[in-house]
Amino acid sequence: MDKAKKSEILVVKNLQKVFFPGTENEKHILKNINLKIYNGDFISVIGNNGAGKSTLLNTIAGTLSADAGEIDLDNHNIVNKSIAYRARFMSRVFQDPKMGTAGDLSVAENLVLAQKHTHTASLHRFKTADKWVEFKKLLKTLNMGLENRLETQVKYLSGGQRQALSLLMATLSKPDLLLLDEHTAALDPKTSFDVMDITQSIVQREKLTTMMITHKMSDALKYGNRLIMVQDGQIKLDVSGLDKENLKSEELIQLFQE
Numbered sequence: 001m002d003k004a005k006k007s008e009i010l011v012v013k014n015l016q017k018v019f020f021p022g023t024e025n026e027k028h029i030l031k032n033i034n035l036k037i038y039n040g041d042f043i044s045v046i047g048n049n050g051a052g053k054s055t056l057l058n059t060i061a062g063t064l065s066a067d068a069g070e071i072d073l074d075n076h077n078i079v080n081k082s083i084a085y086r087a088r089f090m091s092r093v094f095q096d097p098k099m100g101t102a103g104d105l106s107v108a109e110n111l112v113l114a115q116k117h118t119h120t121a122s123l124h125r126f127k128t129a130d131k132w133v134e135f136k137k138l139l140k141t142l143n144m145g146l147e148n149r150l151e152t153q154v155k156y157l158s159g160g161q162r163q164a165l166s167l168l169m170a171t172l173s174k175p176d177l178l179l180l181d182e183h184t185a186a187l188d189p190k191t192s193f194d195v196m197d198i199t200q201s202i203v204q205r206e207k208l209t210t211m212m213i214t215h216k217m218s219d220a221l222k223y224g225n226r227l228i229m230v231q232d233g234q235i236k237l238d239v240s241g242l243d244k245e246n247l248k249s250e251e252l253i254q255l256f257q258e
């Protein structure tokens with residue numbers, strides 16, 4: 001699709017992040033990052049260890065403050081807004097499947113918590129027939145058998161099932177921006193494939209704007225309409241559409257070495 005016809009959902013302007021400023025350990029991690037993310041973009045973010053990928057996501061989500069620059073979400077600068085404020089518009093899934101779910105609560109209770117609009121409802125009042133049917137239907141879309149395990153405590157699920165549930169929970173509120181930080185890295189190859197498949201179908205079904213950090217070149221090339229390479233705190237490559245489709249893994253590996 002022609003970028004010019006798409007609306008911008010997130011605009012990052014001259015973003016800078018410095019750790020330990022003014023000390024001998026000073027590290028300039030984000031060096032004047034400029035990035036426009038368009039509604040419906042599914043962006044793979046790649047780059048060497050320590051390049052600044054997670055720092056970029058953390059700064060967007062607000063878990064790290066920016067040292068300079070602007071982050072406009074839907075034309076409003078959110079750079080000084082709290083994590084809680086930003087969480088109304090963005091959701092994250094992390095590498096560790098334990099981070100997105102509450103292990104001591106059941107699958108159904110986790111889903112109740114994720115339905116932000118029901119946050120005033122008691123956890124004990126969700127067992128209405130309608131809710132049960134709704135949750136079963138949602139869980140069936142994951143194709144992981146979770147529709148039959150509504151009352152199982154989440155700590156007893158496999159890593160893949162737990163990560164699939166994290167994804168479902170992160171996307172129930174249909175966030176303006178979905179941030180995936182190596183969310184399949186801790187999974188075995190088959191489960192990683194399954195969770196990527198689920199990711200793709202949720203992102204497409206809900207038309208979610210998504211940034212996904214991955215070290216798997218094959219996933220970076222296969223998924224999404226756009227690919228960004230971060231190197232030494234800067235955006236080294238930003239390709240989308242046909243340019244991305246035509247990109248070869250050898251070219252990416254070459255770019256890593258330059």
Ligand SMILES: Nc1ncnc2c1ncn2[C@@H]1O[C@H](COP(=O)(O)OP(=O)(O)OP(=O)(O)O)[C@@H](O)[C@H]1O
Pocket residue numbers: 019020027029047048049050051052053054055056
């Ligand atoms: N909170 C922090 N305090 C100090 N240094 C940090 C902090 N977070 C990250 N860093 C440093 O910033 C640099 C970039 O880290 P970051 O996690 O953004 O890289 P990355 O590209 O996501 O790497 P990886 O692929 O290894 O996860 C690293 O040198 C890291 O040690």
